[in-house]
Amino acid sequence: MCNDCGCLEPGHDHPHSHETTTLAVHQDVLAKNNTFAERNRGFFKAKGVFVVNLISSPGSGKTALLEALAHHYGPAMAVIEGDIQTSRDADRVIRSGSRAYQIETLGACHLDAHAVHHALDHLDLSGCRLLIIENVGNLVCPSAYDLGEHEKMAILSLPEGDDKILKYPALFSRVGTLIINKIDLQPYLDFSVDTAVSECRSLNRSFETFLLSARTGEGVDSLIRHLDLRIQALR
Amino acid sequence: MHEISIASSLIEQAAAHVPEGKRLLAVRVTVGPLSGISADSLEFCFDSVAADMGHGSARLSITRIPACFECLTCGACYKSESVYTECPLCQSLERITYSGDRFTLDAIDVEDTHHV
Structure with missing residues (x-):
């Protein structure tokens, strides 16, 4: 057996080396996603639309909040819905008066910038000032993917517990808006808003907090004022 | 996942x-x-x-x-792979997270x- 390469042919030349070479790369692993995110960002800028990437766990009230916002903004708001299956959420938003396009991820646990890029082909944004991308219900996977949004908005609802912020630091270190939903349940639950907010501040010094109930409408006005300011700032 | x-x-x-x-x-x-x-x-x-x-x-x-933190209570800078790590000097969680x-x-x- 050849001692150099282990093959069975004795006494032959070895024009190849078995030396390991290290080649420097120095790239972001999500570079491809980020390129699409930059394209999306340029598109949003051209359209003059403020874009939110809405992330939370399943059942925290993302679609209920979108229904409340759709009642206010109507056709001035558009929604891209990311769900593993069904167009149920998009139907709810459309019934509430805004336009919506559903992405069915068919198993994927997050949206990426490429999926959003294609969804934009199906959504007419004329006259639209606010686009909310409702990500797949998940506090982990969506956080790493830039979709080209202006800000990430996270919802944490009272039944989930006030200890969730540090359990999902990748998300809460990146949020621009923290919504604490189902505040109408405060009398029945021992969720400490102070704990949640101060733990979020330990990861991130630049976010705003809104306490609201998407179901009763309490506090939704403050969020709308905040969104209006962000929309105006684009013009 | x-x-x-x-x-x-x-x-x-x-x-x-x-x-x-x-x-x-x-x-x-x-x-x-x-x-x-x-x-x-x-x-x-x-x-x-x-x-x-x-x-x-x-x-x-x-x-x-690790991530790098600056404690806002005592000013110490520290590193940790866990976001649960409090300031090693004063045990505060009031901090700025840098990276x-x-x-x-x-x-x-x-x-x-x-x-x-």
């Missing part, structure tokens, strides 16, 4: 840097605690994803880096393709 799709895009990205006549031996990445990537899950799925993509010789090498979101492909190892 998005690490399977991460692994496949990582291998695709690494393979694009392999010169002709070489094969991929190692993929070297750095993962921070705020990157949103589970290094353990990535490690777990990497070998089978690499083999599926025709890079069965490739191994993953992960450098885990830890890195997830980069740093380098690849290659060798000449064998002839058998």
Whole structure:
């Protein structure tokens, strides 16, 4: 057996080396996603639309909040819905008066910038000032993917517990808006808003907090004022 | 668990840097605690994803880096891979978090393709 390469042919030349070479790369692993995110960002800028990437766990009230916002903004708001299956959420938003396009991820646990890029082909944004991308219900996977949004908005609802912020630091270190939903349940639950907010501040010094109930409408006005300011700032 | 799709895009990205006549031996990445990537899950799925993509010789090498914090109570700077770590001097969690979101492909190892 050849001692150099282990093959069975004795006494032959070895024009190849078995030396390991290290080649420097120095790239972001999500570079491809980020390129699409930059394209999306340029598109949003051209359209003059403020874009939110809405992330939370399943059942925290993302679609209920979108229904409340759709009642206010109507056709001035558009929604891209990311769900593993069904167009149920998009139907709810459309019934509430805004336009919506559903992405069915068919198993994927997050949206990426490429999926959003294609969804934009199906959504007419004329006259639209606010686009909310409702990500797949998940506090982990969506956080790493830039979709080209202006800000990430996270919802944490009272039944989930006030200890969730540090359990999902990748998300809460990146949020621009923290919504604490189902505040109408405060009398029945021992969720400490102070704990949640101060733990979020330990990861991130630049976010705003809104306490609201998407179901009763309490506090939704403050969020709308905040969104209006962000929309105006684009013009 | 998005690490399977991460692994496949990582291998695709690494393979694009392999010169002709070489094969991929190692993929070297750095993962921070705020990157949103589970290094353990990535490690777990990497070998089978690499083999599926025709890079069965490739191994993953992960450098885990800490996040950097500045304590707002006492001013100390400290590093930790866990966001639960309080200030080692005053045990405060009032702090500024400076980094830890890195997830980069740093380098690849290659060798000449064998002839058998």
